[in-house]
Amino acid sequence: MRNVFFADLMTCKNPWWLYCGGAAGLLAALNQYQDKLRYGDVCPMDETLTTVFPFAGFLICLFCGLFAGSEAENGGLRRQVIAGHSRAKIYLAHLLFTLLAGVSAAAVYLLFNIVPGLLLLDAPKSSLGPTVVRLCLGTLTLAVFAALFHMIAMLAGNRARALLLCILVFLGMLMLAALIEGRLEAPESISAYTMTVDGVQEVASEPNPRYLSPAARQACQFVMMLLPAGQALQLTMGGLPWPWLAAGCSLLVTAGATLAGIFLFRKKDLK
């Protein structure tokens, strides 16, 4: 496994994911600074830190499609199998490489976001402890992204198919997460305006039909925790309601996707 992993590292001559991470982190900080100058807002430097997770998730999606897809297309996987490495070890080595790429891209994003933030933006609104917890949960979310997209890309067979499938799954997950988040954010009651005959408006509070029942709300929360895009979205919007459960879900989905991926990859005919 070590040999395959180090052989993968040799392909990092042009680590585009690090450049993307750095550019996005810097742009997010500069965008906030621009808002601060234009509107005189208070812009805490930690406000855009957690946007790293959906972004790094997307980079992992692209990375998997391009790297694992290329390995299948160029015959890299064939070389490793012919060299006598077991398929499970090849799969795990590539997964580790994918995770490393995702986490390193996130780290570069944070670096390029924090350094200009310290110089240009206001003091952070969160204390260090909760921020560290959120970053740890976010790292687990990246592991889920890596496990899912890696599984898709390793089984897709070629680069174009791998990339397309990964992007479609990412967008699908993001849309589903946004939809569920919208329902979870719906207020319990809404204001109803009534116009009387003499033109006077009356405001009455009514129950919101889109407000989820407690059972449905819990189910939606659970789905959000299972979906890496849901977790990333919730981290960006302020945090996860049950951090330990979210961490457990991340580990469960990562392990499940990895085991399923290894099982299917071992059965796959390589061409």
Next chain:
Amino acid sequence: MENALTATDLSKVYGRKQFRALDGCSVNVPVGVIYGLIGPNGAGKTTLLRVVCGLQRPSGGGYSLWGVPHDGKNIGPVRRRLGAVIEAPALDPHMTARENLRRQYRILGLPDEGDIPDLLAFAGLGDTGKKKARDFSLGMRQRLGIAMALAGGPDLLLLDEPLNGLDPQGVIDVREMILRLRAERRMTVLISSHNLGELEKIATHYGFLEKGRTVREITAAELEKSGERRLRVTVSDVNILARALYARGIDYRVLSGNEAAVYGAVTPVELSAILAKEGCEILSLEESGETLESYYVNLMGGEKHA
């Protein structure tokens, strides 16, 4: 003689339609030979190589490498004695020849990269410098693929259609390379190819495949012996020739107005003497035995694959 590869009743079934790419295929590749795998398109040559390399799992039957069964515990280390180029060479197009070889060394866990220049020189790629593999010609890619398959000094080299698409010089280069491998490194080579003429120049053993089955295995020496030798002559008068040979009980066949094939133990000198006595002039004479192509055509039914 020990076998590097033994496949017994190997089968491979694809898809819901249960297409049988291999259907009871058996081959025996002795150590130290150049084994030519011959068959029409769809005979199962590439599938056999893929299965032997571990890229695909057999649906039935089995194979062993140096006596180690494919599902045995020790098959992983044994596979390290194997190098292969199956279909297109497995290259990273963004890397140079040297970088591709370095990556291959890393995959194999070989710490000493000292012999990479020798491998590059052996493959005739010593002067490619910083040129990326994507800019290589087809022949250069093929040779780099073979060089990568040779990393770590394998004992068995599997080559799938290594001459496909190569220009005449490329064909000569790859052929010479294979002959040198056997001569200098005592390597066993298994080649699948459609190019029977080229295969005949290098192979010591042949295996004929059709519809996923082994039709026959034969050595080059057996092939040589199996065929009837003949003299193809162009003469001034084919009627005189026919009369003279008939009178002496020599088997012959008239091919055209002034051409004939003479069979049996008669030598060119004897034939010249017979015809000179009868006053028939020989315009040209060609001696030939059974060629791989004629053997293949007789065995498989040439018109089917023409």
